[in-house]
Amino acid sequence: MKQCKVIVVIHRFGDYILGGFVNYGQVIDHSGNQVIYMVNARGHQDIKDYEGQAARVHELADIEDYAVLETLMKNTVEEYGPVDLLIAMSEYDLINAAKLRTQFGIQGTSQEKVALYRDKIVMKKRLQADGLRIPKFLDYTDPEAAIAFAEEVGYPIILKPKLGAASQGVKQANDRTELEEALASIEQANETDNYQCEEFITGPIFHIDGLVQRGELQFIAISQYVNGCLAFSQGIPNGSFIVTDRLPLKNRLTRFTEAVLHSLELHDGCFHLEVIDRHGAEAVFLEIGARMGGAETPFLTLELYGVNLCEEWIKIELGTFEKLHFAQTGIHGGLLQFPEPPCVPAEVVHVTSLKGLIPEIFHEQIPVPGEIMDGKGSYYHISGRYMFRGESEAKVEAAIHKAIDLFRIEAKPLEPSHI
Incomplete structure (x- = not known):
């Protein structure tokens, strides 16, 4: 051997x-x-x-x-x-x-299997075949087909890259005029083969992060978005708080997660799943990545649970993984990101610190005066990044909303040549 x-x-x-x-x-x-x-x-x-x-x-x-x-x-x-x-x-x-x-x-993971975790058309076709609820969708080929699809399922309609992440390139069209404008921009950018059309599902969105080994969940954290990734791409703060006190919801979404992982043959590794809870009764799949979540997700998981998603994922692949031991109850936390100022490129003049104003905030990362925001900060080099810890799920959610209300940044626009 x-x-x-x-x-x-x-x-x-x-x-x-x-x-x-x-x-x-x-x-x-x-x-x-x-x-x-x-x-x-x-x-x-x-x-x-x-x-x-x-x-x-x-x-x-x-x-x-x-x-x-x-x-x-x-x-x-x-x-x-x-x-x-x-x-x-x-x-x-x-x-x-x-x-x-x-x-x-x-x-x-082979070339054939990775499409289940990267190509949104492939993953949804598999889940649909296995009877899991997904949004109605269309593999985009031309504007006429997209308009016909939208007229059938109704507005708003979502246009989403097949291989995208972090809502990059995602467009929402609320009527036919907006749809035609969005489709024209896709055609002009020669991105026809890269897009899909998707039914808009109403309901709170959740990101579910965890580890799976030999088909068995080894760690799971279910978090409800505040605003969400699409909103962040449009200049709106994006946060989330871990579902800890709503046990029926937590259990229902855990079962749905297990069904998704089984359908997509994600038996070993790390995952980041996004789900809409329709009418508080039906989980609807959005997308999944066979990797850890972005933004503050891995850092919050390490701080609250003592679990390093990257390192435990490697141990699973190496065959050296050992059962994790962490508190199953009493952990309440969340995260929040403020996007770059809308006037980028810009120089930061002042940012209001929130750490002393909101007791649930235990980590704050804000730019210093003179720092340059160039519009390419993703979830990291941005106006503000926060992690929260509180006494209950509701208190963490309230703290996130309070932070959104209190946060202020002042920045002055720069000419692109000043970057």
């Missing part, structure tokens, strides 16, 4: 947000295995403390260049033998990692 494994890690994290969040040196036995890293500049900086333990470190100018990844993998196999495991934590590396696994016969 082969004892020493050849393990390839594709790693792009390493900025001031996610730097140090996952420590491969502690999770992977580098002395007993051949560990090869493929990193970008930020990722290289992130593994500096233990890169000397690695068999090889390759820094790539473009970590998404598949031809380069393929060549490095061929060289790795020639030098070290067949690769036993390929680890890729980022949403943006999942497809390339799956292609490499398929091409080089590596265990784990």
Whole structure:
């Protein structure tokens, strides 16, 4: 039996947000295995403390260049033998990692299976076939078909990239005029093949984050959005609070999660699922990612539960995962992000700190005067990032709304040349 494994890690994290969040040196036995890293500049900086333990470190100018990844993998196999495991934590590396696994016969998520977690059309067709409730949808091909679909299901209508994340590129059309304008922008951008049309479902939206091993849930946290990701992309604060006190809802959404994971064959790893609760009685699938949630989600999970989603995910893939021990009750928390000012590019003049005003806030990250907001901050380099801990679910929700009411940022517009 082969004892020493050849393990390839594709790693792009390493900025001031996610730097140090996952420590491969502690999770992977580098002395007993051949560990090869493929990193970008930020990722290289992130593994500096233990890169000397690695068999090889390759820094790539473009970590998404598949031809380069393929060549490095061929060289790795020639030098070290067949690769036993390929680890890729980022949403943006999942497809390339799956292609490499398929091409080089590596265990784990294959090119065919990764579509279940990345392509929104593929995932919904599978769930629909298995009888789970999904929004009515159309694989977009031309404006006429999209308009006919909208007239059938009714407005508003959602236009969504098939492979998108964090609501990037998502458009909501409230009537035919808005739909025609949105479709024209898609056609003009030559994005026809990348879009789908989707029925608008009314109801609160939840994100469900967890770990699954051999088909069994090992960790789950169900959170209700305040405003949501689409609102954030439109300049509105986005937050969420963990469902802890509404046990019937928590149990119902847990069962739905288990059914989704089973249908999509996501038996091992980390997941981020989004669901609408229609009329307080029916869970409707929105989308899923086979990775940890973004924004403050992994940091809040670590703070409240002591669970590092990235590192536990790696342990599941390595076969070294051990049952987690954390408090099942009495944990109430949430998160909140304020988007960049609408006048970007802009220089921050003043931001009001909320940490002393709202007792539930235990973490605050705000920009300092003189800092430049360039419109590319995603969920991280933004006007404000907060984590909450409270005595109940309701108190955390109230604290989030209070923070939204009290938050203020002043910024002055800059010419693009000043960035």
